[in-house]
Amino acid sequence: MSEPEDLSGFSMLELFRMEAESQTQALTDGLLALERGNEANNRGSAIEPMMRAAHSIKGAAAIVGLDVIVQLAHGMEDAFIAAQHGKLRLTPNRVDVLLAGVDLIVQCSHLKESDVPAWLAASQGAITGTMNAIAGIAFLPEPLEPAPAPAMSSMPPAAPGPEAALPEAALPEAPFPEAALRDVPPPDAAMAPARPAHAKAAPLGDRLLSLASESRIGAHQMRPLIDTMQRFKRSQSELLTALDDLRDAIAQNGDAALQEKAALVLQRSQPLKQTTLAQIADMENYERRLLNVSQQLVDEVLAIRMRPFRDGVQHFPRMVRDLARALGKDVRLEIRGEDTLVDRDILARIENPLNHMLRNAVDHGLEMPYERAAAGKDVCGTIVMEARHRGGMLNIDIVDDGRGVDPERIRAAVVARRMATGAMADAMSIPELMEFLFLPAFSLKEDITEISGRGVGLDIVQDTIRQQNGTVRIESRPGLGFHTFITLPLTQSIVRALVVDVRGEAYAIPIVKVERVAQVPQSAIHTLENKQFFDLDGEHLGLVSSAQVLELGDMEHHELLPVIVIGSGARRYGLVVDVIRGEQSLAVQSIEPVFGKLRDISAAALLNDGKPVLLLDVPDLLLSIEKLLAEGGLHQLARADPATQRRMKRILVVDDSLTVREMERKLLAGRGFEVDIAVDGMDGWNVVRSGDYDLVITDVDMPRMDGIELVNLIKKDIHLHKLPVMIVSYKDRPEDRARGLAAGADYYLTKGSFHDETLLDAVRDLIGDPHR
Structure with a gap:
């Protein structure tokens, strides 16, 4: 059983306020x-929860002495009792009155104590009018059986009113003070603030995440120490080899005393090798445990920050209902995936985009009831909003x-606004035409209303x-x-990013903003009108120096240019960097407000080694x-003199698996x-003796000759003994690791963590950059 929440400080x-938030x-x-629902529902168990809520x-x-709220809630409770006993039918107009009472309770509950009077x-006017309206519907006599609703005409009425979508609006009802209801602002005009407990938990969660991230960085900092020990082992191995050579030279000299001393030195040095191997193994085990614990800590802290999707969208059904009634439509919003967990910050920031999409659906998308009837549809339109996790991302669909x-209306509008010629517009695909709806001030609606028609909405959503x-x-x-398909990261607190170097400085680009990574040879760059391009899948992409964009000076020239492809459509470019380090999960930290908005920079973070890195703002970069x-x-990226090219270093990959060989080769x-x-x-032994290689990478388990035997042969060969050898094995067996390192392997990498x-x-x- 979970511990009860401590409320003594409130x-x-x-x-x-907490009570009113949940009950309203x-x-x-x-x-x-x-x-x-139907009439049976009005008399059934659906009334009971609302009676309890009003009573609470x-x-x-x-x-707390809020007599106004007491009277409002009491009137609503009476109305629910009447409905439960069949004395009151909750028609849309009566629901309007009760919702107006709910709105007043919400408003009052959000006030500071000093602001209540x-x-x-x-x-006072809205309160009195709403109280009278609630009292007026609570004691109506049992209504007569309603007359059959008139047949729905397929022709539009001359001037459809707010009740056009609601057949029951024609039934006789008590008069309501509509002017008083208009004084009550809609519920989304002043949304509920976070509960005090949530507000206090938020800074605590941010601090915990920062500490958890620091613990993970501390775990990652074991890796440089282990690498140093590996280099020490290789130096130690070279020293022992030199001692062997010295002993052989002494033996040839024939000095017995020196031979004895050399043998003693070798005898005393042998335990050092085994000790070093054992220490490296212990450090690697410790690193794995530390990384596991620190990652679990980060995951647990992130879980604290997650909130169910319903917390950010629970007011939307009311908003859709009220907007539809104002437009004379009948619309129902169905929300699915309410329990889907979303980072609280993302949930807060996507509220407005979702609001825009729902309003567009009600105003632009859903037809009037008579139009839907004529088209053979249910007169009540439906919007479904669904949230789910997929592929490590948050997916929100609005249908x-x-x-x-x-699309032909979009095509005609594009031509009419001279955004493209007729021929160009005719050649556009449907997805290309749909993209125009995201442009500012682009709208297909001819009449401008308070809700839509100004072309404001979808561009805000996309931005x-x-x-x-x-x-x-x-x-x-x-x-x-x-x-509408919306895809978002599950959290903004941890971002998976591609880390690159530009002029010796580390920068990170969110992986979701990276379309592709490529290596572009100097010979593949061509220039047109002082702009540089390269071919990517048959498309000419512009190349731009990241150092120039970030105002860091000229870039170093490379034979192969590391290129990050960013952007989409016509705004797609290849950003040239110095080095691509690879992917890392980064704990994002906002930049101090004193710096303002930095151009091309969105946030900061710490790398796995604890060094700071700036996250690039891709829209700004574009x-x-x-x-x-x-x-x-633009700075020239191609090397002017091809004669200065250096020869590439050669690597031999030895593996009996075709898939592994090709993956490593590519x-x-x-x-x-x-x-x-x-x-x-x-095969590897025959090849390595006939070529000039800088490195050998070998598997362990192979037919005819395994990797350990190959390492032994290489290290004992007078011409090859200095050639670095790396073992890459799927099986992290301690005995294989010990045998490989004892045979003289310079690096042992397991494919399980590869x-x-x-x-x-x-x-x-082991061998540095690709060029000699």
Whole structure:
């Protein structure tokens, strides 16, 4: 059983606010559900939760002395009792009145204690009108059986009013003070603040995440120490080899005393080798345990920051319902995946984009009831909003069954606004046409209202989602509906990023913003009008120096240019960097506000080795690149004199698995190494003796000759004994590791923990960069 929450530090008004927050949501959800239900539901168990909610609010308000709330809740309770006994039907107009009472309770509960008297004075008219309206519907006599609703005409009415979508609006009801209801602001005008407990927990969660990230960095800092020990082992091995040579030279000299001393030195040095191997193994085991614990700590802290999707969207059904009634439509919002966990910061930041999409669906997408009836649809339109985790990302889909968007209307609007010629517009695909809906001030709606028609909405949605390192895509089925696909990272606290070096400084780019990574040879660069391009899958992509974009000076010239492809569509470029380090999970830290918004920079973080790194703002980068292209004067990336090219270093990969061989070959060749392959140990031994290699990478278990035997032969050969050898094995067997290192292997890497950068880092550690 979980420990009860400690509420001793909260005032009575704060406790009332917490109570009112949950109970008013229960009232809203219940009223909307009953409005969609049938008469049996009005008399069934669906009324009971709302009666309890109103009663709880009444009791809590009495304790803090809010008599107005007591009277409102009491009137609502009477209305629910009447509905439960069949004396009151909760028609849409009556639901309006009850929801107005809920809104007043919400407003009052959000006030500071000192602001309550002023609010009561300013809202007296709305309060009195709502109380009278609630009292008026609570004691109506049992209504007569309603007359059959008139047949729905397929023709639009001359002037559809707010009740056009609601057949029950024609029933006789008691008069309501509508002017008083208009004084009550909509519920989303002043959204509920976070509970005090949440507000206090938020800074604590941020601090815990910072500490957890530091613990993970501390664990990663074991790796440089282990690498140093590996280098020490190799130096030690070279020293022992030198002692062997010295002993052999003394033996040839024939001095017995020196021979005895040399033998004694060798005898005393042998335990050092075994001790070093044991210490390295212990350090690696400790590193694995430390990394595991620190990662679990980070995961647990991130879990604290997660909130169910419902917390950010629970007010949307009410908003959709009220907006639809104002437009004379009948619309139902269905929310799925309410328990899907979302980072609290992301949840807060996507509220407005989701609000825009829902309003667009109600206003643009969903037809009037008579239009839906004529099209053979249910007069009640449906919007489904669903959240789920997929592929390590948060996916939010918003689907409506409205009229959709006709791509031909977009095509005509593009031509009419001279955004493209007729021929160009005719050649555009449907996805390309849909992208125009994201442009500022682009709208297909001819009439401008308070809700839409100004072309403001989808561009804001796209910008906000992109700021969260997400993407948004739209599809339409004319006459059938509209579908919005939103993809976001699960959290902004930990970002998976590609770390690169530019002029000796580390920078990181969120992986979701990286389309592709490539190695572009100097010979593949061509220049047109002082701009540099390369071919990527048949497309010419512009190349730009990251050092120039970031104003860090000229770049170093490389035979192979590491290129990060960013952007999309026409705004797609190759950003040239000095070195691609690889992927890391970074704990994001905001930059101090005193610095303001830094150009091309979005945030900061700490690398696994504890060093600081700046996260690049890709939308900002694209703007900076376009500015450079417009101004001209781009730095030249191609080397002027090809005669200065250096020869590539050669690596021999020995593995009996075709898949492993090809993966390692492509990975190493992509980084600029010349790579040969051998299919087993015997083949590798024959190849290595006939070529000039800088490194051998070998598996352990192979037919004819295993990797350990191959290492032994290489290290005992008078011509090859200094050639570095790396063992890469799927089986992390201690005996294999000990045998391999004892045979003289310079590096032992297990494929179980293997990834691209691990291998490349090891190769770089052994033989440096790809050129001699």
